[in-house]
Amino acid sequence: MKEQPAVPIRLAEPSWPTVLATTLSIWLARRLRRPYMGQGGVRRADTRWRLVAFVLALAILTLVGLQLSGAVSTTTPAPSIGWPKAWIELLCAAIPVAGAFSMFVLAYLRRARGRHRVRRAALAGVSVRILTALAAVLAGRGGKVLFRESDAHLAGESGHDTPNGAKLKQAAGFVLAGARYRGQDWADAASRPVDAVLRSRFLSGLFVVVPTIVVAVEVLTHKGTMTVLTSFGSIFGVGTALAGAIKAGRKYRDVEPPEPKARQARKENGGA
Amino acid sequence: MASKIRLTQVILDVLDVLAASPPDDPAWGLRLCEATGYGTGTVYPALNRLMKAGWIEDHWEDPPPEDRPKRRFYTITSTGRQMYDATLREREHRRASWLRPAPRTGPAS
Numbered sequence: 433m434k435e436q437p438a439v440p441i442r443l444a445e446p447s448w449p450t451v452l453a454t455t456l457s458i459w460l461a462r463r464l465r466r467p468y469m470g471q472g473g474v475r476r477a478d479t480r481w482r483l484v485a486f487v488l489a490l491a492i493l494t495l496v497g498l499q500l501s502g503a504v505s506t507t508t509p510a511p512s513i514g515w516p517k518a519w520i521e522l523l524c525a526a527i528p529v530a531g532a533f534s535m536f537v538l539a540y541l542r543r544a545r546g547r548h549r550v551r552r553a554a555l556a557g558v559s560v561r562i563l564t565a566l567a568a569v570l571a572g573r574g575g576k577v578l579f580r581e582s583d584a585h586l587a588g589e590s591g592h593d594t595p596n597g598a599k600l601k602q603a604a605g606f607v608l609a610g611a612r613y614r615g616q617d618w619a620d621a622a623s624r625p626v627d628a629v630l631r632s633r634f635l636s637g638l639f640v641v642v643p644t645i646v647v648a649v650e651v652l653t654h655k656g657t658m659t660v661l662t663s664f665g666s667i668f669g670v671g672t673a674l675a676g677a678i679k680a681g682r683k684y685r686d687v688e689p690p691e692p693k694a695r696q697a698r699k700e701n702g703g704a
Numbered sequence: 705m706a707s708k709i710r711l712t713q714v715i716l717d718v719l720d721v722l723a724a725s726p727p728d729d730p731a732w733g734l735r736l737c738e739a740t741g742y743g744t745g746t747v748y749p750a751l752n753r754l755m756k757a758g759w760i761e762d763h764w765e766d767p768p769p770e771d772r773p774k775r776r777f778y779t780i781t782s783t784g785r786q787m788y789d790a791t792l793r794e795r796e797h798r799r800a801s802w803l804r805p806a807p808r809t810g811p812a813s
Contacts, residue, residue: 574752577776584773585733585744591772601743608745613752620756686708 494528556595560586563603570610572617582606623685629678630687636678644671709757711791714742714750719788722760722780730777751778759784 446454564582568575585606586599593599629635648667652660660667682688691699709715717740725731731739737747754760760778768774780788 578748580773581733581748581776582744584775585737587772589734591769602737605744605746606748608743609748612745612749616749616752616756 490528553594553596556597556600560595560599560603563600563607567603567606567610570607571613574613575610578606578610578613626681627685627687630682630685631689633689633692636689639678640671640674643674708787709753709759712750714740714746715754716791717742718747718750718754719759719780719784722778723785723788725779727779730779732775732777736778754784757784759787 564579564586567582568579571578582603586595586602587593629639644667647670648660651663651667655663718736721731721736721739733744733748733751736751737744740747742750751760755762758781760780762776762778764776765774
C-alpha cells in the first residue's frame with residue numbers, strides 16, 4: 433500500500449489583537465525588563481520603574497493641583513479650600529519643571545555611573561572651558577588675554593594636566609578674576625572725573641561752594657531769612673563736610689592740587 | 705607712565721616673588737599662585753593692577769612651544785623696582801617709629 437505523503441500541519445494564524453498585544457508586551461519587556469549589565473552593572477529595570485512611578489506621581493499631583501485651583505474647571509469655580517490660589521498655580525507650574533529637571537539629572541546619573549572616569553574628566557574639561565569663557569566675557573577688554581593665559585595656567589607645570597576638581601576650582605577663580613578686571617575698569621573710569629575735581633582747586637571749590645549755596649538758598653526761599661540765620665550752623669556744616677570729603681579724597685587718591693598762583697609768585701620773588 | 709597704587713598684602717607678596725625671580729626664569733601665573741599661596745581670583749587682578757600702574761611688564765613665551773599652550777611671563781620694571789624698594793623702606797621706617805620707645809621728657813628722680 434502506498435503511503436500517503438505527510439501533510440504539514442498548519443497552525444492557525446494569530447489574530448490581529450494577539451499580534452498587537454504580543455508586540456506591545458515584547459516592547460515593554462525590552463524597555464522595562466533589561467537584564468543585569470554584567471558584574472557591577474546597573475539594573476536598568478529598577479531605575480526605569482522608579483522613573484515611571486515618579487513621572488506618574490508627578491502627573492497625578494499636577495492634575496490634583498489643577499483641579500483644586502479650579503484652573504481646569506469649566507463650570508463654577510472650585511470652593512475655597514483655604515489655600516491661596518496663586519500659590520497652588522505656582523506649585524502646579526513648578527512641579528512639571530522640577531520633574532523634568534529631576535528626570536534629566538537621574539538620566540545623566542544613570543548614564544554616568546557606567547563610565548566614571550572618562551565621563552567625569554570630559555565633564556570637568558567642558559566645565560573648565562565654560563568657566564574660562566565666562567571669565568573672558570566678564571573681563572571685557574582684557575578677556576582675550578585672560579582666556580589664553582588661563583589655558584596655560586590650567587595646563588599646569590607639565591603642560592598636559594588633565595582637568596579635575598582642582599582645575600575646576602582654579603577655573604572658578606578665573607571667573608572671579610574676570611569680574612574683578614571689569615570692576616577695576618569701572619573703578620578707573622569712575623575715578624577719572626573724581627581725580628579731575630581733586631586735582632583742580634577751582635573744581636574743588638565749586639564742589640564745596642555750590643551745594644552749600646543751594647542749601648542756603650533753599651532755606652531762604654522756604655523758611656525765611658531768620659531761619660537762615662538760625663540754621664547757619666547746619667549750612668556751614670554742609671560746606672565743612674564737603675571740604676573734608678575733598679581733603680580725605682586727596683589723601684586717599686594721593687592727589688595734590690597745584691599751588692595757588694599768588695603763592696607761586698611769592699616763591700619766585702624769594703618770599704618778599 | 706608709572707603711577708602709585710594702593711599696596712595691599714597681596715600686591716606686596718606678588719612683588720616679592722617677582723623681585724626674586726631671575727631674568728632667565730621669569731615668573732608666570734601658576735608659579736605666582738603657588739609661591740604666594742593665593743588663588744587665581746586674587747593673583748591675576750593684582751597682576752593686572754601692577755601692569756596698569758607700570759610696575760611690571762609682560763611677554764609671551766617665545767618661541768611658542770608646540771606641545772602646550774604658551775605662557776605669559778611677568779618681570780618687574782626698573783620703575784617698579786624703585787617704587788617697591790621705596791615702599792619697603794617707608795614701611796620699615798614707619799614700623800621702626802612705632803616700635804621705638806617714646807623718649808622721657810620728665811626730670812629723672
